[in-house]
Amino acid sequence: xxxxxxxxxxxxxxxxxxxxxxxxxxxxxxxxxxxxxxxxxxxxxxxxxxxxxxxxxxxxxxxxxxxxxxxxxxxxxxxxxxxxxxxxxxxxxxxxxxxxxxxxxxxxxxxxxxxxxxxxxxxxxxxxxxxxxxxxxxxxxxxxxxxxxxxxxxxx
Amino acid sequence: xxxxxxxxxxxxxxxxxxxxxxxxxxxxxxxxxxxxxxxxxxxxxxxxxxxxxxxxxxxxxxxxxxxxxxxxxxxxxxxxxxxxxxxxxxxxxxxxxxxxxxxxxxxxxxxxxxxxxxxxxxxxxxxxxxxxxxxxxxxxxxxxxxxxxxxxxxxxxxxxxxxxxxxxxxxxxxxxxxxxxxxxxxxxxxxxxxxxxxxxxxxxxxxxxxxxxxxxxxxxxxxxxxxxxxxxxxxxxxxxxxxxxxxxxxxxxxxxxxxxxxxxxxxxxxxxxxxxxxxxxxxxxxxxxxxxxxxxxxxxxxxxxxxxxxxxxxxxxxxxxxxxxxxxxxxxxxxxxxxxxxxxxxxxxxxxxxxx
Numbered sequence: 001x002x003x004x005x006x007x008x009x010x011x012x013x014x015x016x017x018x019x020x021x022x023x024x025x026x027x028x029x030x031x032x033x034x035x036x037x038x039x040x041x042x043x044x045x046x047x048x049x050x051x052x053x054x055x056x057x058x059x060x061x062x063x064x065x066x067x068x069x070x071x072x073x074x075x076x077x078x079x080x081x082x083x084x085x086x087x088x089x090x091x092x093x094x095x096x097x098x099x100x101x102x103x104x105x106x107x108x109x110x111x112x113x114x115x116x117x118x119x120x121x122x123x124x125x126x127x128x129x130x131x132x133x134x135x136x137x138x139x140x141x142x143x144x145x146x147x148x149x150x151x152x153x154x155x156x
Numbered sequence: 157x158x159x160x161x162x163x164x165x166x167x168x169x170x171x172x173x174x175x176x177x178x179x180x181x182x183x184x185x186x187x188x189x190x191x192x193x194x195x196x197x198x199x200x201x202x203x204x205x206x207x208x209x210x211x212x213x214x215x216x217x218x219x220x221x222x223x224x225x226x227x228x229x230x231x232x233x234x235x236x237x238x239x240x241x242x243x244x245x246x247x248x249x250x251x252x253x254x255x256x257x258x259x260x261x262x263x264x265x266x267x268x269x270x271x272x273x274x275x276x277x278x279x280x281x282x283x284x285x286x287x288x289x290x291x292x293x294x295x296x297x298x299x300x301x302x303x304x305x306x307x308x309x310x311x312x313x314x315x316x317x318x319x320x321x322x323x324x325x326x327x328x329x330x331x332x333x334x335x336x337x338x339x340x341x342x343x344x345x346x347x348x349x350x351x352x353x354x355x356x357x358x359x360x361x362x363x364x365x366x367x368x369x370x371x372x373x374x375x376x377x378x379x380x381x382x383x384x385x386x387x388x389x390x391x392x393x394x395x396x397x398x399x400x401x402x403x404x405x406x407x408x409x410x411x412x413x414x415x416x417x418x419x420x421x422x423x424x425x426x427x428x429x430x431x432x433x434x435x436x437x438x439x440x441x442x443x444x445x446x447x448x449x450x451x452x453x454x455x456x457x458x459x460x461x462x463x464x465x466x467x468x469x470x471x472x473x474x475x476x477x478x479x480x481x482x483x484x485x486x487x488x489x490x491x492x493x494x495x496x497x498x499x500x501x502x503x504x505x506x507x508x509x510x511x512x
Contacts, residue, residue: 002211003324004179006219010226010328011335017230018277018284018332025237026280029260032244039246 125153165402170207172300172398175322176314177204179217185209205313219322226319229291233284259287263497270501273344273508278501281336285329286497292320293390293489297482300397305432320390320492323383330383333500337378340507348510382499389492393485400477438462 129142129149180201181187187194187209203220204210210217240256249257263286267279295318307315319325341349353371354364438459445455 002214002217003327004177004213004215004217004219006217006222006322006324007328007331009218009223010325011332013223013227013230014284014329014332017234017288018281020234021237021284022277022280025234025241026260026283028241029237029244029257030264030279032241032246033257033260036246036249 121153121156124156125149128152168402169398171314172304172394173316174207174210174314175219175316176221176312177210177213177217178202178220179204179210179213181209181212182214185212219316219324221315221317222319222322222325225295225317226292226325229295229319230288233287233291237283237287259283266498267501270498271505271508273505275340275504275508277336278504281504282497282501285333285500286493289320289329289386289496290490290493292318292325293493295319296321296390296393296397296485296489299435299478300394300401302432318390318394320386321394323387326387326390327379327383329496330379330386333382333503334379337375337503337507340504344508345510378499378503382496382503386492386496389488393481393488396481397478397485400481434462 129145132145132149178201180199181196181204183196183198185196185200187196187205189205204213204217236252237256240253243253244257260283263283264279267282271278298317303317304315316322341352345352353375354367356367356371358367441450441455441458441462444450445452450458
């Protein structure tokens with residue numbers, strides 16, 4: 001319990017350990033810790049920046065998407081309009097063609113009618129002559145009456 | 157161990173409070189040895205055999221046990237922290253390094269809170285003080301009889317394993333801090349320090365003697381309160397461990413079964429070494445349980461059996477009380493280490509501040 005040389009022994013030991021700690025322990029650990037702190041801070045900064053970049057990229061992408069959609073809508077509109085136009089044109093063409101065909105068909109029909117009339121006339125003339133032959137039962141000069149009957153037939 | 161009668165009880169306590177001393181016995185000292193009384197012809201440096209020889213050595217002596225444990229623990233501190241320092245990376249820390257960094261950060265925070273000067277020494281000083289004192293105090297939690305008993309078996313008569321229950325150790329550190337205080341006071345303030353001592357608190361030349369007296373008392377009170385606070389707390393704590401150990405030692409030494417047998421057969425009491433064997437066995441059983449080798453039920457049975465053979469209920473009671481006090485003491489040792497550190501920082505901070 002008495003004070004003795006141990007006191008000075010402890011003082012010297014104390015000094016040595018403090019010196020050791022100051023020289024080889026504290027600066028190294030604190031240095032490493034501060035460096036790590038810096039690193040973490042940098043990392044967080046980078047993460048923040050990345051987040052902001054991401055945000056910006058997202059909004060840009062949204063803008064582009066909107067633009068593209070508008071463009072697409074425009075293109076579809078145009079296409080629809082064009083399609084309608086084509087259909088209208090086609091309709092007009094078809095009507096014209098139809099008319100043309102109708103006219104041609106009518107002309108042909110007219111022709112046919114005329115030909116039929118011609119034939120009918122000639123047949124009627126023959127029939128009339130044959131009928132007259134039978135009625136008269138006499139031989140009439142075919143040549144003399146022919147002109148007469150033809151004249152009749154034209155009046156039909 | 158066997159503290160049955162008052163005489164041996166006193167002996168037991170005294171034995172526990174006696175350091176292992178190496179010192180100079182003065183010429184003419186009468187040494188009581190096994191061969192009778194031997195009168196020393198000249199000053200002799202030797203190990204003290206007992207308290208009277210230690211007392212005769214006076215100032216010229218060294219507490220070998222205190223010094224050895226203190227240096228050993230200091231080296232442990234340096235080794236642990238140096239290892240951490242070598243392994244410290246800027247990457248992800250793990251395991252032990254985490255723990256060390258936690259302590260370092262805690263110390264750094266404490267220093268930054270109370271010390272505002274610029275000094276590269278204060279933080280490492282605080283770290284050394286905190287960890288070293290904590291380790292020294294921690295020795296208090298080892299069972300009081302364990303190391304002295306083992307050392308006794310190895311032939312070393314005395315062993316105090318808690319350096320901070322030695323006033324030499326605590327005052328040594330406090331004086332170290334005191335020297336630093338004086339040094340920085342003079343270095344930072346120069347003549348301002350003398351002015352502070354003489355012109356404070358009454359700023360008039362006529363009051364110089366009174367000021368000087370008051371300031372010097374205040375200054376000297378710092379290292380003394382610092383060293384003696386730690387010493388007192390640790391000494392009292394150690395004392396309570398010893399008292400608990402003593403109260404239950406008799407029962408612990410004499411087991412219910414074995415002690416009875418021993419007394420019947422040989423008419424002697426069981427000695428402490430037997431208790432040590434039981435202690436180790438119980439520890440072994442608990443260890444096996446922890447490792448999952450034996451079931452908990454069997455562990456309880458085995459422990460109870462061992463305790464019945466060995467220390468029995470007394471050992472259990474003593475063990476529980478030691479346990480309880482030890483748990484409370486964990487708080488005390490940490491707190492004392494922390495207080496010593498904080499006061500050191502505050503004193504040094506005061507030495508660095510011009511305005512008082």
